[in-house]
Amino acid sequence: MSKKITVLYAEDNEHDVLATERAWHKNKIENDLIIVRDGEECIDYLYHRGKYSDADLHPWPALLLLDLNMPKLDGLGVLKILFEDKVRDPLSIVVLTTSDLDEDKIASYNYGVKNYIRKPVGFGNFSEAIKTINLYWALVEAE
């Protein structure tokens, strides 16, 4: 049976966070959506550093929704760290784009990311994206 996976969402834009939370709520998605607001916080979460040191409270996500344009460490910086550290557990990554700018796509493609969602994350484009990365089974909708 399907196991409920956690989704980590790295996003500094409050409007996009709100829109994504709304999509979660509206579509009764039961997966936990954990929000981190910049690249450093994202890395802290994944490596159980600082306020995320308790690994039981902060489970490993199976999916990372990653905004590229963030303060401190940006999305490409996060990708670089994850790409170079090959010992981590499997983590599917979907990059969020604001436009169809090819340079962003090419840069993240170099870190092995092939999946994009054009922001904001809605139910439609989100379920489409996780379908393509074979995580569809992991999308839990409440009865």
Added chain:
Amino acid sequence: MRFGTVFAMHSTMEETQKESAPIEAESEAGLFLDAILENIIDSIVTIDGNGIILSVNKHTETLFGYPRAELLGSNIKMLMPSPYRSEHDKYINNYLETGVKKIIGKGREVYGRNKNGKTFPINLAISEFVWRDKHSFIGIIRDITDSVEVKRKIQQVEELGLLNEELEQFNYIVSHDLRAPLRAMHNYADFLTEDMEEKLDSTDRKYLAGLKKAVTECNTLIEDLLTLSKIGRDKIVIIDDVDLGEILDDVLRPLIESTDISILKDSTWPRISTHPGLLKQILTNLISNAIKFNESNPKQIRLSHREVGDSAIELIIEDNGIGIDEKYISTILKPFKRLHTSEEYEGTGIGLAIVQKAVKYLAGEMRIQSAIGEGTTVCIQLPG
């Protein structure tokens, strides 16, 4: 011919052998003068009325990188970059025919070209003299790469480069950061419309629709501005053998999908060398205008072409639309200039400015013929 005397003289033609017989220095003073001219730190070149080099001094070899033997008897054009190169015969002929001195007798800043093809700024002073009954010219050439004025210009170019980079950064900010809040506004309006469905009355709905429309207009404006500023900053790569018919089909497909328009199109179209992206932009904007500013039933657009001269081609876009008052034709080519309110005809007023800029970058020309109620004809002439 004796080298070292009058710093190497070239005999121009066989039949002038007598005329160009060795020029002997008649005295020690003559030899002394030769030595000065030969060793001076400016390049001194003499040419005849056909531009053939008669003599050069030592510094000419250093400055332009050609050995003396290669220079003597060659055309002076070899030391010039374009466009001076192709214009030079015209300069001399013009002077010899009209006697009007445009550049003779004064120094001016031009460019020289050395053997490696490198172009560098020079000060060129030309004076005329008659040698053996023929018009001849002396050029004194000084490399001014290191001069204060030139350095200032080079600095200006570098500063412009920096400004351009800043502008690109600005564009990036506009395209990313300015659009994000707009997108958020649009979303919130959507959320309210969705979530409050039963509670909203028709006025509320109208206000929310108005909010979304305003946001969309703002977004279109940003996109149009970005398109306008992008033209000319990206390198323009001209592609050969572009099928005009195919370009037109690509442009028409999305434009005529939703509207009832009759399109009359030439059955055959030539292939030209052009930048397909810019050409599509031009045609999209012009044909969109022909459809938008049109109240006829049916709307008619005629697309034709004709050849102009040997290699140019003219594209003609005619419509039966509302037309433009002749006195406003030059006005509407400027960014943001509109002749109607956005309730009458929506748009940002940048479309034709984009067309004009793109045509300029394709080395083309645009003409607009129109009158109120008479439709509009736009002719775009492009190099083949």
